[in-house]
Amino acid sequence: MNYRQILTEALMQRDGNRCWLCGKPFAVQDAVHFDHAVAKSNGGPDTFANLQLVHAFCNISAGRKPHQKGYRVLKAGIFVSSDDMRLRIRETLVQTGGDKGKTAALLGISLRTLYRRLE
Numbered sequence: 001m002n003y004r005q006i007l008t009e010a011l012m013q014r015d016g017n018r019c020w021l022c023g024k025p026f027a028v029q030d031a032v033h034f035d036h037a038v039a040k041s042n043g044g045p046d047t048f049a050n051l052q053l054v055h056a057f058c059n060i061s062a063g064r065k066p067h068q069k070g071y072r073v074l075k076a077g078i079f080v081s082s083d084d085m086r087l088r089i090r091e092t093l094v095q096t097g098g099d100k101g102k103t104a105a106l107l108g109i110s111l112r113t114l115y116r117r118l119e
């Protein structure tokens, strides 16, 4: 395995094998792009924490626009701002009685994202 493959595997494990833009799982034949959570144009670094995987076709589609303005995908096709996401996480945590795993699953986000948003 080369470095790119190792990094891809690690990101897939971290984020549950899902595309950050559409929220759908990657199929074996899908072309995968690296994407920056905080855009490079906004000073986002090339670190593991700031990288996420997206379908190549999502990365170049119209769906990319809201993401570039600091919006994130909640579930397939639904874009929310970081503040909205934080609010939804808090609301869902109350609904699940503080179960972080269940909350992340319900929102279609990784546990890591949940923790990052609660910081």
Ligand SMILES: [Zn+2]
Pocket: 019, 020, 021, 022, 023, 024, 054, 055, 058
């Ligand atoms: Zn996608």
